[in-house]
Amino acid sequence: MFSFLEIPGYLIKPLTAGFLTGISCSLVGVFIVTTHLSFLGICIAHSAFTGALLGIWLNFNPTLGALIFSLIASAIVGPLADRGELSPDTSTGIVFSTMLGLAFLIIGLIPGSKSSAMNLFWGNILTVSYTDILLLAIVTIFLIGIFTFLYKEIQAVLCHRNIAIAVGIPSALIFYLMLIATGVSIAVSLQTVGGLLIYSLLLNPSASAYQLTYKFKTMILLSISFGVMSCWGGIWVSYKFNLPTGACIILTSSIIFILCSIFSPKKDKKFKDQNND
Amino acid sequence: MDSPIIEIKDLVTTYYGNTVIKGLSTNFYHNQFTVILGPNGSGKTTLLKSILGLCNIASGEVKVFGEKVHKWKYKIRRRIAYVSQVENIDPRLPITIEESVLLGRAGVRGLGKPYTKNDRELVTQILERLGIAHLREKPIGKVSGGERQKASIARALVQEAPIILMDEPTASLDPNAQLEILSIINNLKELHKNTTIYVTHELAELPEKCDRIIMLKDGNIWRDGNPEELLNEDLLLELYGGSDFCCRDRLKHH
Numbered sequence: 241m242f243s244f245l246e247i248p249g250y251l252i253k254p255l256t257a258g259f260l261t262g263i264s265c266s267l268v269g270v271f272i273v274t275t276h277l278s279f280l281g282i283c284i285a286h287s288a289f290t291g292a293l294l295g296i297w298l299n300f301n302p303t304l305g306a307l308i309f310s311l312i313a314s315a316i317v318g319p320l321a322d323r324g325e326l327s328p329d330t331s332t333g334i335v336f337s338t339m340l341g342l343a344f345l346i347i348g349l350i351p352g353s354k355s356s357a358m359n360l361f362w363g364n365i366l367t368v369s370y371t372d373i374l375l376l377a378i379v380t381i382f383l384i385g386i387f388t389f390l391y392k393e394i395q396a397v398l399c400h401r402n403i404a405i406a407v408g409i410p411s412a413l414i415f416y417l418m419l420i421a422t423g424v425s426i427a428v429s430l431q432t433v434g435g436l437l438i439y440s441l442l443l444n445p446s447a448s449a450y451q452l453t454y455k456f457k458t459m460i461l462l463s464i465s466f467g468v469m470s471c472w473g474g475i476w477v478s479y480k481f482n483l484p485t486g487a488c489i490i491l492t493s494s495i496i497f498i499l500c501s502i503f504s505p506k507k508d509k510k511f512k513d514q515n516n517d
Numbered sequence: 518m519d520s521p522i523i524e525i526k527d528l529v530t531t532y533y534g535n536t537v538i539k540g541l542s543t544n545f546y547h548n549q550f551t552v553i554l555g556p557n558g559s560g561k562t563t564l565l566k567s568i569l570g571l572c573n574i575a576s577g578e579v580k581v582f583g584e585k586v587h588k589w590k591y592k593i594r595r596r597i598a599y600v601s602q603v604e605n606i607d608p609r610l611p612i613t614i615e616e617s618v619l620l621g622r623a624g625v626r627g628l629g630k631p632y633t634k635n636d637r638e639l640v641t642q643i644l645e646r647l648g649i650a651h652l653r654e655k656p657i658g659k660v661s662g663g664e665r666q667k668a669s670i671a672r673a674l675v676q677e678a679p680i681i682l683m684d685e686p687t688a689s690l691d692p693n694a695q696l697e698i699l700s701i702i703n704n705l706k707e708l709h710k711n712t713t714i715y716v717t718h719e720l721a722e723l724p725e726k727c728d729r730i731i732m733l734k735d736g737n738i739w740r741d742g743n744p745e746e747l748l749n750e751d752l753l754l755e756l757y758g759g760s761d762f763c764c765r766d767r768l769k770h771h
Contacts, residue, residue, distance in 0.1 A: 390628070390629060395612070395623075402601065408593075410628070
């Protein structure tokens with residue numbers, strides 16, 4: 241990709257941010273993909289976007305706004321889904337549409353140019369600051385710590401919450417911890433990847449890894465690798481061909497997903513037949 | 518008689534506003550194999566879930582080892598193993614049979630503590646006893662439904678819990694797999710000295726070595742006694758309200 245000496249100085253920060261975003265989004269992506277809660281991911285991403293817009297409108301740090309709103313969304317959607325009167329998708333949809341409505345209301349209320357609000361839509365990894373990188377690093381270390389320390393508990397909850405409950409794991413605690421981790425990861429990645437694009441970076445690397453392996457640990461490692469490859473590949477394409485970086489990152493992750501789907505051992509007919517029994 | 522391991526007193530549970538269990542009281546004792554029979558909707562599964570602390574208890578109480586159960590009291594559940602009607606793990610998930618069985622040790626080992634060599638050896642022993650050791654490296658999606666259900670029984674056994682709850686573990690299996698699972702259940706007493714509560718509505722699937730039968734009807738205990746007393750056609754016909762032919766035919770298998 242880049243030989244070390246050829247990397248222009250201004251790309252060091254984006255590449256570092258890409259590395260950290262790739263890891264953190266892919267890790268929470270494993271949670272979202274294996275629990276089939278991809279709509280929850282899109283809901284939290286849009287809530288973070290709304291919080292960041294609020295920050296711009298009321299003149300406080302947008303990342304802080306994103307963090308607060310993504311945590312609020314996680315705190316509402318989790319218990320609503322648990323109550324069971326409505327399907328998780330329905331309650332997530334209600335929170336999602338409310339957040340989106342708020343986002344457009346805030347965009348309308350922001351005085352003057354809306355360019356900073358629009359930047360949040362697409363993100364801009366090339367203008368990432370050292371503070372953003374520091375935040376990303378803290379969150380990435382926090383996530384790696386959670387996945388390492390609570391590996392077997394997370395695996396049990398991802399397999400099925402009833403199994404985690406039955407074997408005596410604090411299933412609800414782990415599930416909510418993962419929701420919070422998803423919210424935090426999205427909030428700090430918003431500035432770099434953007435509110436609309438981050439969803440793909442959450443989903444594509446882990447969905448690609450899911451296609452290739454039958455082992456949970458391998459899925460996590462592959463997901464991280466694909467996340468980092470997507471970010472670095474996207475930045476390289478964007479740099480070489482002068483294209484929007486966020487879009488290049490997402491399209492790279494989509495290409496990886498397509499390749500993984502083509503070469504997936506799970507599309508094997510025998511595997512499908514056994515599961516349709 | 519010993520002091521009870523599970524005490525249920527005047528239990529009333531609700532599910533989406535409907536009362537399912539209506540003032541049920543009973544005790545379960547050490548090393549007792551109890552079969553719970555009853556038609557659909559009689560409250561069998563709800564009773565098991567109440568023991569696990571997963572039901573909405575409107576009144577009354579359930580105590581396990583003298584401690585009141587509640588959905589947030591997860592540590593008590595390490596002492597209760599549970600086998601559901603079907604293996605809950607989505608067969609598309611990236612997990613091998615061995616990993617899925619090892620999950621039974623996750624709670625016992627404690628929060629944040631990795632599995633030990635002993636945990637893995639215990640898993641190997643149980644997999645061998647259940648005749649699925651050769652499948653240990655197989656992805657869960659690449660084995661049959663019966664083998665997956667054996668893995669879920671293995672997960673309950675490696676938990677080494679003093680209480681095992683089984684909720685119609687053969688319900689979704691073909692006849693051959695049902696026989697294999699039943700033979701494992703019949704040997705449970707030799708495998709583990711524990712209190713087993715086995716729920717079924719299938720008379721042809723009654724385990725051979727049960728000590729006690731509880732018949733549930735309309736959310737309460739209708740009959741409670743030993744198999745010799747209760748396994749007769751008249752009572753079963755009254756319990757299930759089905760045709761004479763149906764009960765007699767199924768009871769013949771026992």
